[in-house]
Amino acid sequence: MVSIDKREWRLLHLHYVCYNNRQMIRQILEQDPALTVYYQWKSAEWQERLQLSSERAHHLLQRLNNQDIKEKIVRFARKYQILTIWSPQFPSYLKQIPDPPLVLYLHGNKSLLQHYPNLSVVGTRYPSRFARQTMQQVLLPLLKKDILLVSGMAAGIDGLAHQLALDNHAKTIAVLGGGFQHIYPQKHTTLFHRLAKQNLIVSEYPPDFSPQKYYFPERNRLISALGFGTLVVEAKEKSGTMITVDQALEQGKEVFAMPGSILTETSNGCNRLIKDGAKLVQDSMDIWIEVPTIPSFS
Structure with missing residues (x-):
């Protein structure tokens, strides 16, 4: 405590x-x-x-x-561990974002809030059959360089990102859109407990607050804030993932996107982001060379 x-x-x-x-x-x-x-x-x-x-x-x-x-x-x-915006341990970089959280509930290894570098990973809840393979190819080398993955424990890309980190004994933070007593989605109950035991789960909602639809766009600003950049793996053009991208841009963060087939709906968002100026990612070095030498929150 x-x-x-x-x-x-x-x-x-x-x-x-x-x-x-x-x-x-x-x-x-x-x-x-x-x-x-x-x-x-x-x-x-x-x-x-x-x-x-x-x-x-x-x-x-x-x-x-x-x-x-x-x-x-x-x-x-x-x-649980609780930090307010007045706590000495409250991360300074979270105070600098638009609409910073006032309270954070923490479950797990609190020291991970001070880890650097972190990469936010987001994407569709309905990934293609190629998503796991492409994520392994791009992210595994970064995990070996001690990059921490931040995501939202949602179905799809979020869950794959956390699982990839856990399976490779790497670091990861999950940011929830509800309280700890209401695990969502329920199929991630085992994942939730693994994250709490080995890594860190963060929420700005009290533990007994059940997830609400508008909580998820709110929590997305924290997902982007916890990373030096945000990687979009697969996403539709109109999706919650794009809210995270908008917030990353508002926070002055890098946006990365994996390209995909023009025949796949969940590639349309990534391809559009690349067309609009996001950095195209084909391998881990496309991300690694963009890691700031000095943390932006130092």
Whole structure:
């Protein structure tokens, strides 16, 4: 259990009460930086200060005063490692991205957050029969150079990336779109436990928060942020993978793409990225030569 001071406890509590609504939490922090006064706000003050409806203000006040929630957060802190944006161990490079996370729940080897270099790997949930082979050809030499793979533990390319790292005793980080108590997809339950035991799983959602559709685009910004670049293996032109690409570009990260057949739908996204300026990847050196000598977050 990581040491957490009183101000961080209050941020953890607020983070849970507000359902990880970072915009709302930042509004509260602007008015109460120490997070002490807002506990005394009445319903009318919540409505006025945050432009909330009376129903929503009443709901948040109920959660704020719910003793079960406070006790639940204590149990989470005993079982998992938790970092807030104020924690000394919170990675500085995550503070620099647009819309940085305020809280991170960690399950596994926390030291991997400081590893370098890392490569984010993303792609379709429905990979072609060639995906595993092409990933092995490109990524295995990088794993031998101690590159860590970051992905989202989703079906398809994500799972293949994590599995490739685990099978070769290499390092990997999974970033989830929900809490640790709701493993998604369920078929990755064994993978989840292997990752937690040998590597690291990260989520900005409390452990009992079940995955929601809008959580996944949110978590994609963390996948791209944890790597010096993002490799797209296979993807459709319109897909969640492209959200990760957009966020990587917004963060000033490299974007790599593996080319594919024009007859394969899951190659269309990669081929389009290459046409638009992403670096074409045919072998591991295409990525290795782009690794910055000095980490961008140093």
